[in-house]
Amino acid sequence: MSKVTKIIIAGPRGKMGKETVQLVRETEEFQLEAVVDSKNAGKMLKELPNMPDEQAPVYDDMKVCLEETEADVLIDLTTPAAGKKHLELALDYNVRPVVGTTGFSEEDVERLRDKAEDKEIGAIIAPNFAVGAILMMKLAQMTAKYFSDAEIIEMHHDNKLDAPSGTATKTASLINEVRPHKTQGHPDEKEDLDGARGADIDGLRIHSVRLPGLIAHQEILFGGSGQTLKIRHDSMNRQSFMPGVKLAVENVLSLKTLVYGLENIMD
Ligand SMILES: NC(=O)c1ccc[n+]([C@@H]2O[C@H](COP(=O)([O-])OP(=O)(O)OC[C@H]3O[C@@H](n4cnc5c(N)ncnc54)[C@H](O)[C@@H]3O)[C@@H](O)[C@H]2O)c1
Ligand SMILES: O=C(O)C1=N[C@H](C(=O)O)CCC1
Numbered sequence: 001m002s003k004v005t006k007i008i009i010a011g012p013r014g015k016m017g018k019e020t021v022q023l024v025r026e027t028e029e030f031q032l033e034a035v036v037d038s039k040n041a042g043k044m045l046k047e048l049p050n051m052p053d054e055q056a057p058v059y060d061d062m063k064v065c066l067e068e069t070e071a072d073v074l075i076d077l078t079t080p081a082a083g084k085k086h087l088e089l090a091l092d093y094n095v096r097p098v099v100g101t102t103g104f105s106e107e108d109v110e111r112l113r114d115k116a117e118d119k120e121i122g123a124i125i126a127p128n129f130a131v132g133a134i135l136m137m138k139l140a141q142m143t144a145k146y147f148s149d150a151e152i153i154e155m156h157h158d159n160k161l162d163a164p165s166g167t168a169t170k171t172a173s174l175i176n177e178v179r180p181h182k183t184q185g186h187p188d189e190k191e192d193l194d195g196a197r198g199a200d201i202d203g204l205r206i207h208s209v210r211l212p213g214l215i216a217h218q219e220i221l222f223g224g225s226g227q228t229l230k231i232r233h234d235s236m237n238r239q240s241f242m243p244g245v246k247l248a249v250e251n252v253l254s255l256k257t258l259v260y261g262l263e264n265i266m267d
């Protein structure tokens with residue numbers, strides 16, 4: 001019989017949290033140990049409105065939850081500020097973090113990787129759990145070897161707190177790894193209106209769109225002499241992220257470092 005993985009979910013009432021509670025419930029080898037919410041401490045998950053019939057205790061303090069429960073993995077789907085604190089605490093308690101929460105800087109990732117390696121336990125930060133989005137990023141990196149001029153347009157729902165998206169910054173760093181350093185656009189261009197040319201990551205421009213009706217979408221536009229190429233991914237619902245969440249939980253158990261991006265654990 002395969003071992004059961006005991007899981008804490010932070011943010012269970014959120015859009016991603018709800019889907020993830022469902023994923024854990026329907027996966028035989030996963031067990032929901034507890035949840036960490038911004039309120040409702042002392043209740044059981046099933047007592048909260050619109051939650052499934054699940055006996056997991058609700059905490060509103062990650063430290064107390066980690067002290068009082070015995071979990072293998074923390075899945076965090078909260079906010080940039082809470083996610084950073086939760087990841088750090090999980091490592092302190094030897095619980096392996098799988099973090100979908102976005103808003104981590106490169107410095108955050110480096111610092112947390114050092115900590116995971118000191119503790120010799122695995123951690124995963126995945127700016128995008130959708131397998132199609134990972135392929136989009138890999139294709140963009142492959143394309144950038146041949147088309148060094150690119151701009152990223154990311155489009156998300158208007159409840160998103162961070163901009164640019166984690167996927168866009170990750171895509172930009174993958175592209176910048178393979179193209180010669182360059183500043184996008186005319187060397188003498190100037191913005192008559194601040195922000196007109198978008199955000200700048202090492203010369204690569206990112207444009208962030210926020211609209212009701214959207215979920216998570218991204219295009220990378222490449223331009224070459226006399227031709228353009230567009231790579232696009234669309235998440236139509238949050239179920240699109242669940243196979244990636246499952247893959248991350250299964251893989252984090254055998255890692256001894258922090259992995260940033262699911263492309264590093266996909267064959
Ligand atoms: N990696 C991916 O594939 C992926 C996909 C979708 C969303 N996201 C990211 O996941 C995060 C959550 O997204 P969402 O759309 O579910 O947001 P949401 O606003 O619907 O849910 C966030 C939840 O976190 C809870 N929360 C806030 N602070 C908390 C704290 N300190 N402790 C416990 N719970 C807390 C809120 O009460 C809320 O229920 C965001 O950072 C988003 O960018 C990542
Ligand atoms: O906030 C969201 O919703 C999403 N954020 C991710 C990002 O910042 O890249 C991608 C998936 C959806």
